[in-house]
Amino acid sequence: MLRLAVVPGAVCGGCDVALASLGEKLAKLLEYYEVVYWPTAVDRKLSEFLKLDSVDVLIHMGGISTEEDARLAREVSAKARVKVSFGTCSVYGDIPGLNSIYSPAEIRESIASQVDVRVEGDALSLPQPVNYAAYTDLVEPDILAPGCPPDDKVLDQLLELLIRYAETGKLEARPVLLGDPESLCSRCPRNPKTTKIVMPGIRRLYEVRPEEGRCFLEQGILCMGPATRAICDHSCIKVNYPCTGCGGPVEYGSDSGLSMISTLASVLLVDSEKVALERGLARELDKIRDVVGSFYRYTLRKSSAYRLRVLRRGG
Amino acid sequence: MAGYRPIIALDPVTLVEGVARVVVVTDGRDVRALYQIMEFRGFEKLxxxxxxxxLPxxxxxxxxxxxxSHHLVSGKAVDSLLGRRPPVRARLTRTLLNYIQVLDSHLLHLTFIGLPDLVLWGEDRRDIVKLMSKNPGVASIALRTRSLLxxxxxRFVGKIQHGSLVLPGGVCRGLTEEDLAELRSTLAEVGKAVEELRRFFEERIARSGQFRRLLAREDFSMRCYSMGLVRGDSLELYDGTLRVVDSKGRVVEEVEDPAAYTNVVGEALVSWNNATLPYYKPAGPKFFSEESTLMVGPLARLNVAKEVPGERASEEYGKLIDAAGGKPLSNVVLYHWARLVEVLHCLEMIERLTESRELLEGELVDLAGSPRSRGVGIVEAxxxxxIHDYSMDDRMVATRARVxxxxxxxxxxxxxxxxxxxxRLVEEVRSEGRPSPETVATFESIIRSYDPCNSCATHCVRVGSRELSVSFRIVVLNERGEVLWQG
Incomplete structure (x- = not known):
């Protein structure tokens, strides 16, 4: 039996539920692996787990928001032969990563400024918060399993890889980014009517009634499908909600926000250049008041926008 | 500050394992327990x-x-910001999903935490694994209902978590005949499992001497304010009047406008916790005193409501009140039973909704409305x-969020x-060097009764996972901040 550990950082619990809900497939995996730590499922103390010299596979979930998260992630990763970064928080920072441009003090103040009473001075300590980071900022994983939480496609691929590793002791090219190596857009069930998508302008989601079955971009609605890796079966699009990009970029290391902005440039008002000039392309783009939340909702911590900010701050 | 003295000399606490911990402190005279939530995220900022x-x-x-629940309440707050009223079909769709959320969560909690806690009292291990070996039938209920739900x-929102449904003023997708047909057949199966669960609860827990003993124990009592939504005098989970009753069961607040919750709920931030300590505002912040404490959740909801819609739910509610010796319900062990009442309530309400034509016909979004600068949404999760409370500017961009x-x-x-x-814990540690298993079990039971979700509490906390096992550790310190015992 190989040893498997599931270690959470700052999580919401969604990744745990996704993994635990695998049922029979998980049972198959457990024919090869003994779970030596997984707080959701196994009653085993962290201190006992930390006494082990090594584990074969580590599945890390969640982001890094305290010194404790960071210390634990580093310590267990150093003992792991195969490190899996599981879920978009762990891989790219996810929605909590939107806070990575703020200091812990600024974040605490956003809560503190709204309460009725503040009591300072108690000395009982809490783990020291740090600037939010993804697990991949600390450690170079062998397998990246994005998704918020990872969907069936990614989960199936992961189980297959782990079973093959258990049988052969080998893992091909590292790091492996799960999902299919194409954009979510490329196999969208909402085939655009024309081969070339034309976006008639920008419509914010509060201004429209999205039509079922029709390409969101053609309705003027931002859909991250063109810039997002195919990690799901179009879950949100199928329930008539545009993709918000939880799968991260098509290739690891690329910037999904920049890809999307470049896509927009090539589809927005392209059929009507003269009219476009009259109406003003810039004015349409100005309707996007939240560039970060629209293009980098799940990947800000790993984006060029984040790196630029850090450079500017001299960090 | 009344009733609160800062605790000093506790700095040496560096042991951190788990997500939440209970630190018991004593200054030589008083003993106090601090439930510390340790993870840190801060959705208010992002x-x-x-x-x-x-935002939804x-x-x-x-x-x-x-x-x-967060998706739906956020949607209500955004509706309020934009001055929109979702059409009937959208409102019913959201209501239906809220019932499914509550049903799913309660079933998970009851089988993974509630039942093991009560049935295995006095055993070394009180978790689903042990329950599985002793009562495999009832332990498997969670697994069966979980996969069905x-x-x-x-099917409804695309993903099992973080799905997509809410648009400002409505929903993105309406349910179809096929959706409802599938839901009805799912419900039939879930209903059977729930009946097994109900019978087990009645025979093995409600009638047991152990349960009656717990009901009589003072350390499980909580005589404070209860808060929850009601519709008229009935239990309500999605949209209604926010009511507060006092420890005698008298109605002291009825809030119609969600934004007025600030008259009722006060929040204090202490430096030893990443979650705030709320209180009933008119009573002022009296820390560690029931006199200003607000309680929410299944038990509090049954205190603020006088009726529980649904035949089976209403019957179970009657049994609960008889066993408790009347209302208000003031023993936290009853949380589990209240959860069972709500499971029955949700099932019956979902059944009713699936018969409604209005769920299948009509507009999904109403775009009309006049935007305003602040919007508040309240649901019963x-x-x-x-509660989600937002402000925005005239570009429809959020400028403030409070959760x-x-x-x-x-x-x-x-x-x-x-x-x-x-x-008692401190006494045992001082005399025996360690607390008795019974005392540690009491700590576990208290926490499990409330079913804390620490992910939510600091918007937040790592705990998501621990919700299932509610892992925490107890640390006992003396007046010099030295560790007397930890486990």
């Missing part, structure tokens, strides 16, 4: 700057267990009253409940 229509999706990431959830979750509200009550059990 909400600022977002397009308001994106963004804020649902607060919690992977009650993500729908998961399928329905995936599985663990109690959940008060049920676990945060119950944080004060949890601290008080644990405090009640702490004197």
């Amino acid at each position: 909400a600022v700057g977002r397009h308001v229509e994106d 999706k963004v804020m649902s990431a607060i919690c992977g267990f009650c993500s729908w 998961k399928k329905a959830e995936k 599985p663990r109690g009253t959940l 008060i979750t049920p676990t945060t509200i119950n944080n004060t009550a949890i601290n008080i409940s644990l405090g009640k059990a702490s004197a």
Whole structure:
């Protein structure tokens, strides 16, 4: 039996539920692996787990928001032969990563400024918060399993890889980014009517009634499908909600926000250049008041926008 | 500050294992328990700057267990910002999903935590694994209902967590005949499992001597204010009047306008916890005193409501009140039973809704309305009253967000409940060198009764996972901050 550990950082619990809900497939995996730590499922103390010299596979979930998260992630990763970064928080920072441009003090103040009473001075300590980071900022994983939480496609691929590793002791090219190596857009069930998508302008989601079955971009609605890796079966699009990009970029290391902005440039008002000039392309783009939340909702911590900010701050 | 003295000399506490811990402190005279939530995320900050229509999706990431509750309440707050009223079909769709969320969460909690806790009292291990070996039939209920409900959830909102449904003023997708047909057949199966669960609860728990003993114990008592939504005098989970009753069961607040919750709920931030300590505002912040404590969740909801819609639910509610010796319900062990009442309620309400034609016909979104600068949404999440409060500018961009979750509200009550059990713990540690298993079990039971979701509480906390096992550790310190015992 190989040893498997599931270690959470700052999580919401969604990744745990996704993994635990695998049922029979998980049972198959457990024919090869003994779970030596997984707080959701196994009653085993962290201190006992930390006494082990090594584990074969580590599945890390969640982001890094305290010194404790960071210390634990580093310590267990150093003992792991195969490190899996599981879920978009762990891989790219996810929605909590939107806070990575703020200091812990600024974040605490956003809560503190709204309460009725503040009591300072108690000395009982809490783990020291740090600037939010993804697990991949600390450690170079062998397998990246994005998704918020990872969907069936990614989960199936992961189980297959782990079973093959258990049988052969080998893992091909590292790091492996799960999902299919194409954009979510490329196999969208909402085939655009024309081969070339034309976006008639920008419509914010509060201004429209999205039509079922029709390409969101053609309705003027931002859909991250063109810039997002195919990690799901179009879950949100199928329930008539545009993709918000939880799968991260098509290739690891690329910037999904920049890809999307470049896509927009090539589809927005392209059929009507003269009219476009009259109406003003810039004015349409100005309707996007939240560039970060629209293009980098799940990947800000790993984006060029984040790196630029850090450079500017001299960090 | 009345009733609160800062605790000093506790700095040497560096041991950190788990996500939440209970620190018992004593200054030589008083003993106090502090339930510390240790993870740190802060959705209040990252909400600022977002397009308001994106908030329901963004804020649902607060919690992977009650993500729908956050999605729905955020939608209500955004409706309010934009001055919109969702059409009947949209409102019913959201209501239906809220029932499914509460049903799913309660079933999970009852089978993974509630039943093991009560049935295995006195045993070394009180978890699902042990329950599985002793009562495999009832332990498998969670697994069966979970997979059924998961399928329905995936069908309706695309994913089992962090799904997509809410648009400002409505929903993105209407349910179809096929959706409802599938839901009805799922419900039939879930209904059978729930009946098994109900019978087991009645025979093995409600009638047991152990349960009656717990009901009589002072350290499980909580005589404070209860808060929750009602419709008329009935239990309500999605949209209604926010009511507060006092420890005698008298109605002291009825809030119609959600934005006026600030008259009722006060929040205090202490430096030893990443979650705030809320209190009943008119009573002022009296820390560690039931006199200003607010309790929310299934037990509190049954205190604020006088009736529970649904035949089977109403019957079970009657049994609960008889066993408790009347209302208000003031023993936290009854939380589990209240959860069972709500499971029956949700099932019957979903059954009714699936018969409604209005769920299948009509508009999904109403775009009409006049935007305003502030919007507040309130729903009853599985663990109690959940509040999202936003402000925006004239570009429809969020400028402020405040989130008060049920676990945060119950944080004060949890601290008080644990405090009640702490004197004995300290005594045992001083005389025997360690607490008795019975005392440690009491701590566990108190926390499990409230069903804290620490992910929610600090918007937040790592705990998501621990919700299932509610892992925490107890640390006992003396007046010099030295560790007397930890386990």
